[in-house]
Amino acid sequence: MTEFARVPQLSTRIATLLQTRIEAETWPPGTRLQTEAQMMQEFGVSRAVIREAIAQLRNAGLVETRQGAGAFVAAPGARPIRLEPAQAMDRRAFDKLYELRNPLEIEAAGLAAQQARKADLARLARAMARFDAPEESIEASVAADLEFHHAIALATQNPYFVQVLAAISDRIAHVIRAARAGMTLADLHARTRSEHGAICAAITARDPKAARAAMRAHMAGGAARIGLRQRQRPK
Amino acid sequence: MTEFARVPQLSTRIATLLQTRIEAETWPPGTRLQTEAQMMQEFGVSRAVIREAIAQLRNAGLVETRQGAGAFVAAPGARPIRLEPAQAMDRRAFDKLYELRNPLEIEAAGLAAQQARKADLARLARAMARFDAPEESIEASVAADLEFHHAIALATQNPYFVQVLAAISDRIAHVIRAARAGMTLADLHARTRSEHGAICAAITARDPKAARAAMRAHMAGGAARIGLRQRQRPK
DNA sequence: TGTGCCAGATTTGTCTGATAACCTGACATA
DNA sequence: TATGTCAGGTTATCAGACAAATCTGGCACA
Structure with a gap:
């Protein structure tokens, strides 16, 4: 040692x-x-x-x-863009990464509302459908969550958003899994479903402003649930 | 071959x-x-x-x-986060990269207004001071521009913002240089100085909302100057 | 019993020399 | 001019060896 x-x-x-x-x-x-x-x-x-x-x-x-x-x-x-990792994915590094993810998810929702094609909307609907059945495990719940956000990233028609958000999700997934371990699944499931539904509806309606707002609320809610001390944003 | x-x-x-x-x-x-x-x-x-x-x-x-x-x-x-490059940095790839940069710069301005420390504000002021003297070359103009944005990234206290924005700037810098080649330097200089001044003032006043708005305007203006067809954002 | 130490085996890091595949430029030829 | 050939240089791969770091098991000792 x-x-x-x-x-x-x-x-x-x-x-x-x-x-x-x-x-x-x-x-x-x-x-x-x-x-x-x-x-x-x-x-x-x-x-x-x-x-x-x-x-x-x-x-x-x-x-x-x-x-x-x-x-x-x-x-x-x-040259590829390369972000050197924090020495350890501790709580502080996680916070910073989540802070980076926040504006990207919001913008992705807005872009998706403007840019999504038929196939993208279909994929989004499929991802939503996974929430119709009651979720049976934390694992499946997180997987469905990630799939939904990935569908949004794809709908932006921007490969950079897809790559960055996928990479970030990959890093923070296990932290989220751990944080959700102690939650009651039904409550989490219902809340996620409702928030995702709002985002999905806004994108499908091609309303970028609503999509951004819905995603902003979703991200803030998720941060609060994980225990992130989210800084207050000016409305 | x-x-x-x-x-x-x-x-x-x-x-x-x-x-x-x-x-x-x-x-x-x-x-x-x-x-x-x-x-x-x-x-x-x-x-x-x-x-x-x-x-x-x-x-x-x-x-x-x-x-x-x-x-x-x-x-x-x-593991480092790695974004594979587009095959060539052509116009389309540039647009997509600029699209990614947009929300990050805006959020960085907001975070900077909330998080900046004394040393960060001093660095920002130094970067602004470079615009007091009339700029003598495109090279110097672009360099001063990048320095200003880098100072904002540092003020977020978030190393991820610093890395991502630095990497993106690195990729798009030469395109911007090329686009500015045909412009009259004085006009560009005055405009950049004024927009940067607004951002700097908002951050120094610790007003995140104003900082975001100023940066949003600056990014849109820059995009327009380069010739990007910026999509209309909902107010 | 538990602990510390040591020798040998294992594994990666570096060195050396050689051959194959490939590229470049010059040159001869038509 | 255009083209084919060839020689030299360069990287890719192969093969074998030693050095350095690490692991493992056994043994002495308390």
């Missing part, structure tokens, strides 16, 4: 070094960087380390490698 | 295979997976390929490796 000054791997150190060098020298996209052999000589390490360092940059989307050609600086647009 | 069925690297294929296996079998975090030697035998490839595949999973945050111990499934909270 030696958790002292943890020295990063050799390859990681070289990768960060290369990264700062790439960003600092502002090589235009497409620029070829040194060959592996040159880097071996420059840093005095074996090829395995160099290759692993370059692999890290490639996974981060900073460079692209082509066999026989070399490694090239990638276009900024080709 | 052989752009036919581009076969992914061996290591990538094995990495995705392992990933689906990890996610499907739902091994709890901390579970140790096979040793490199076992994988070599199972897949019939060299150790280099296995190591590179595992490196990909490690970079994606799915597993963690410890020398002498093995590779372990990482906790979901430890």
Whole structure:
């Protein structure tokens, strides 16, 4: 359990070094960087380390490698957006993540009301239908909840909303599951169903303002139920 | 120019295979997976390929490796959130990204008004001060613009807002630069200064509602200037 | 019985050398 | 000019080895 000054791997150190060098020298996209052999000589390490360092940059989307050609600086647009995780998903990190999710869910509801196509509305209706039967477990309840929100994200026609919200849901799902463990299922089920129903109705009616308001209420309610100290919003 | 069925690297294929296996079998975090030697035998490839595949999973945050111990499934909270890029940052992708940025900037302004500390307000004031002198180049203008928005993100006290907004800005900055190339600098400068001033004043006055409204106007104005067909929002 | 320590086995990190697949540019040829 | 060929350079993969960190079991000792 030696958790002292943890020295990063050799390859990681070289990768960060290369990264700062790439960003600092502002090589235009497409620029070829040194060959592996040159880097071996420059840093005095074996090829395995160099290759692993370059692999890290490639996974981060900073460079692209082509066999026989070399490694090239990638276009900024080709780089994935990456949010480093909090050290631990503790209560504080959860709050912050929920704070980020809040405006996105609200905007997604509004966009969905404006952009949804027939197939999207059908998917939303299907997700709603899962609440007609009484829910039998926390697991199923949370799953149905996530499916509903995912359907809204899809209806925005914006893949970024889909990805961000899916990633956030993935992180906070188990916390929500844990928080709901002590609740009476029937009450939760009824409340969720009613709030989701309002959102669904507004989207189907293509009323963005109502959709945003309904989602805002839903998110605030959910936060309160989990025990989040939600800051008061100005009406 | 052989752009036919581009076969992914061996290591990538094995990495995705392992990933689906990890996610499907739902091994709890901390579970140790096979040793490199076992994988070599199972897949019939060299150790280099296995190591590179595992490196990909490690970079994606799915597993963690410890020398002498093995590779372990990482906790979901430890995984970075990752948004895969659009194939190309064309006009359509830009629109969608701007659509994502919109509610985040607005909410960030509101949160900043509630959460900003003295140092944050000072940084905001410094960013505003850069607009006092007449701007001499598009480059400097855009840089000052980004600095201002970054100061707001920092004032939210929420690292997720900081990261997401920084990443988005990074992607759309060069498009904005290009769009502003044809504008008269003086007009743009005056308009930006005035809008930023309103936002800054609202945050400093700790008025979240006004801050949101000012940022909403600023974002809409920017979108219009770039030529985005902004959808009409319900008041 | 319980605890601390040590030696050996196991596993990942790094090194070295070699071969295969691939790309690029130059050159000869028609 | 256009095209095919070839040589050299570069990355991808393979194979084998040693170093360093970790785990495991047994043993001495209190």
